[in-house]
Amino acid sequence: KNQVEQSPQSLIILEGKNCTLQCNYTVSPFSNLRWYKQDTGRGPVSLTIMTFSENTKSNGRYTATLDADTKQSSLHITASQLSDSASYICGGGGNKLTFGTGTQLKVEL
């Protein structure tokens, strides 16, 4: 069964600090791994898309890594801002994407 598991479930950090979110997946067929940011009451917005041949991809202060051998991905957020408070969702697959339940991040002053 295709599964995507994310950790931690929730996280609170101080503004300016860095953090790393984890994603483990067992998805087949697998062609890409995606990270989305979802603000409360809004739809998910794409942060990064990586194919199995890519190890890392950046989008501003967001950097995603992918290890296709261990089926693990991480999302690193640098110098966090209050606006980073959101749910971060990992998803993988081909045409049929399987998503995790997300990590709820809160950035505080």
Next chain:
Amino acid sequence: DAGVIQSPRHEVTEMGQEVTLRCKPISGHDYLFWYRQTMMRGLELLIYFNNNVPIDDSGMPEDRFSAKMPNASFSTLKIQPSEPRDSAVYFCASRNENREVFFGQGTRLTVV
């Protein structure tokens, strides 16, 4: 482009009533997806279309759910009859040729 447009944004209905959710994908996108999001299960794919043709509806939970895409600019997801356990946020998304998936703002459905 205004992005993927969904309506209504919120829907409250009584158990047993028919509910129709609407979606206008981004122009030129050839894939359209319907997802359901709950706290417990996250985003679940219900059905997806390619060039207006349903490709995989294995995620549709029951025969009470149906989806159509009569043309490239419009899709509907219908629940008949609705039940309280159908309460969730329903998202429509479309995908471009670069495989980028764009989500709408969702419809929050509450069945009482």
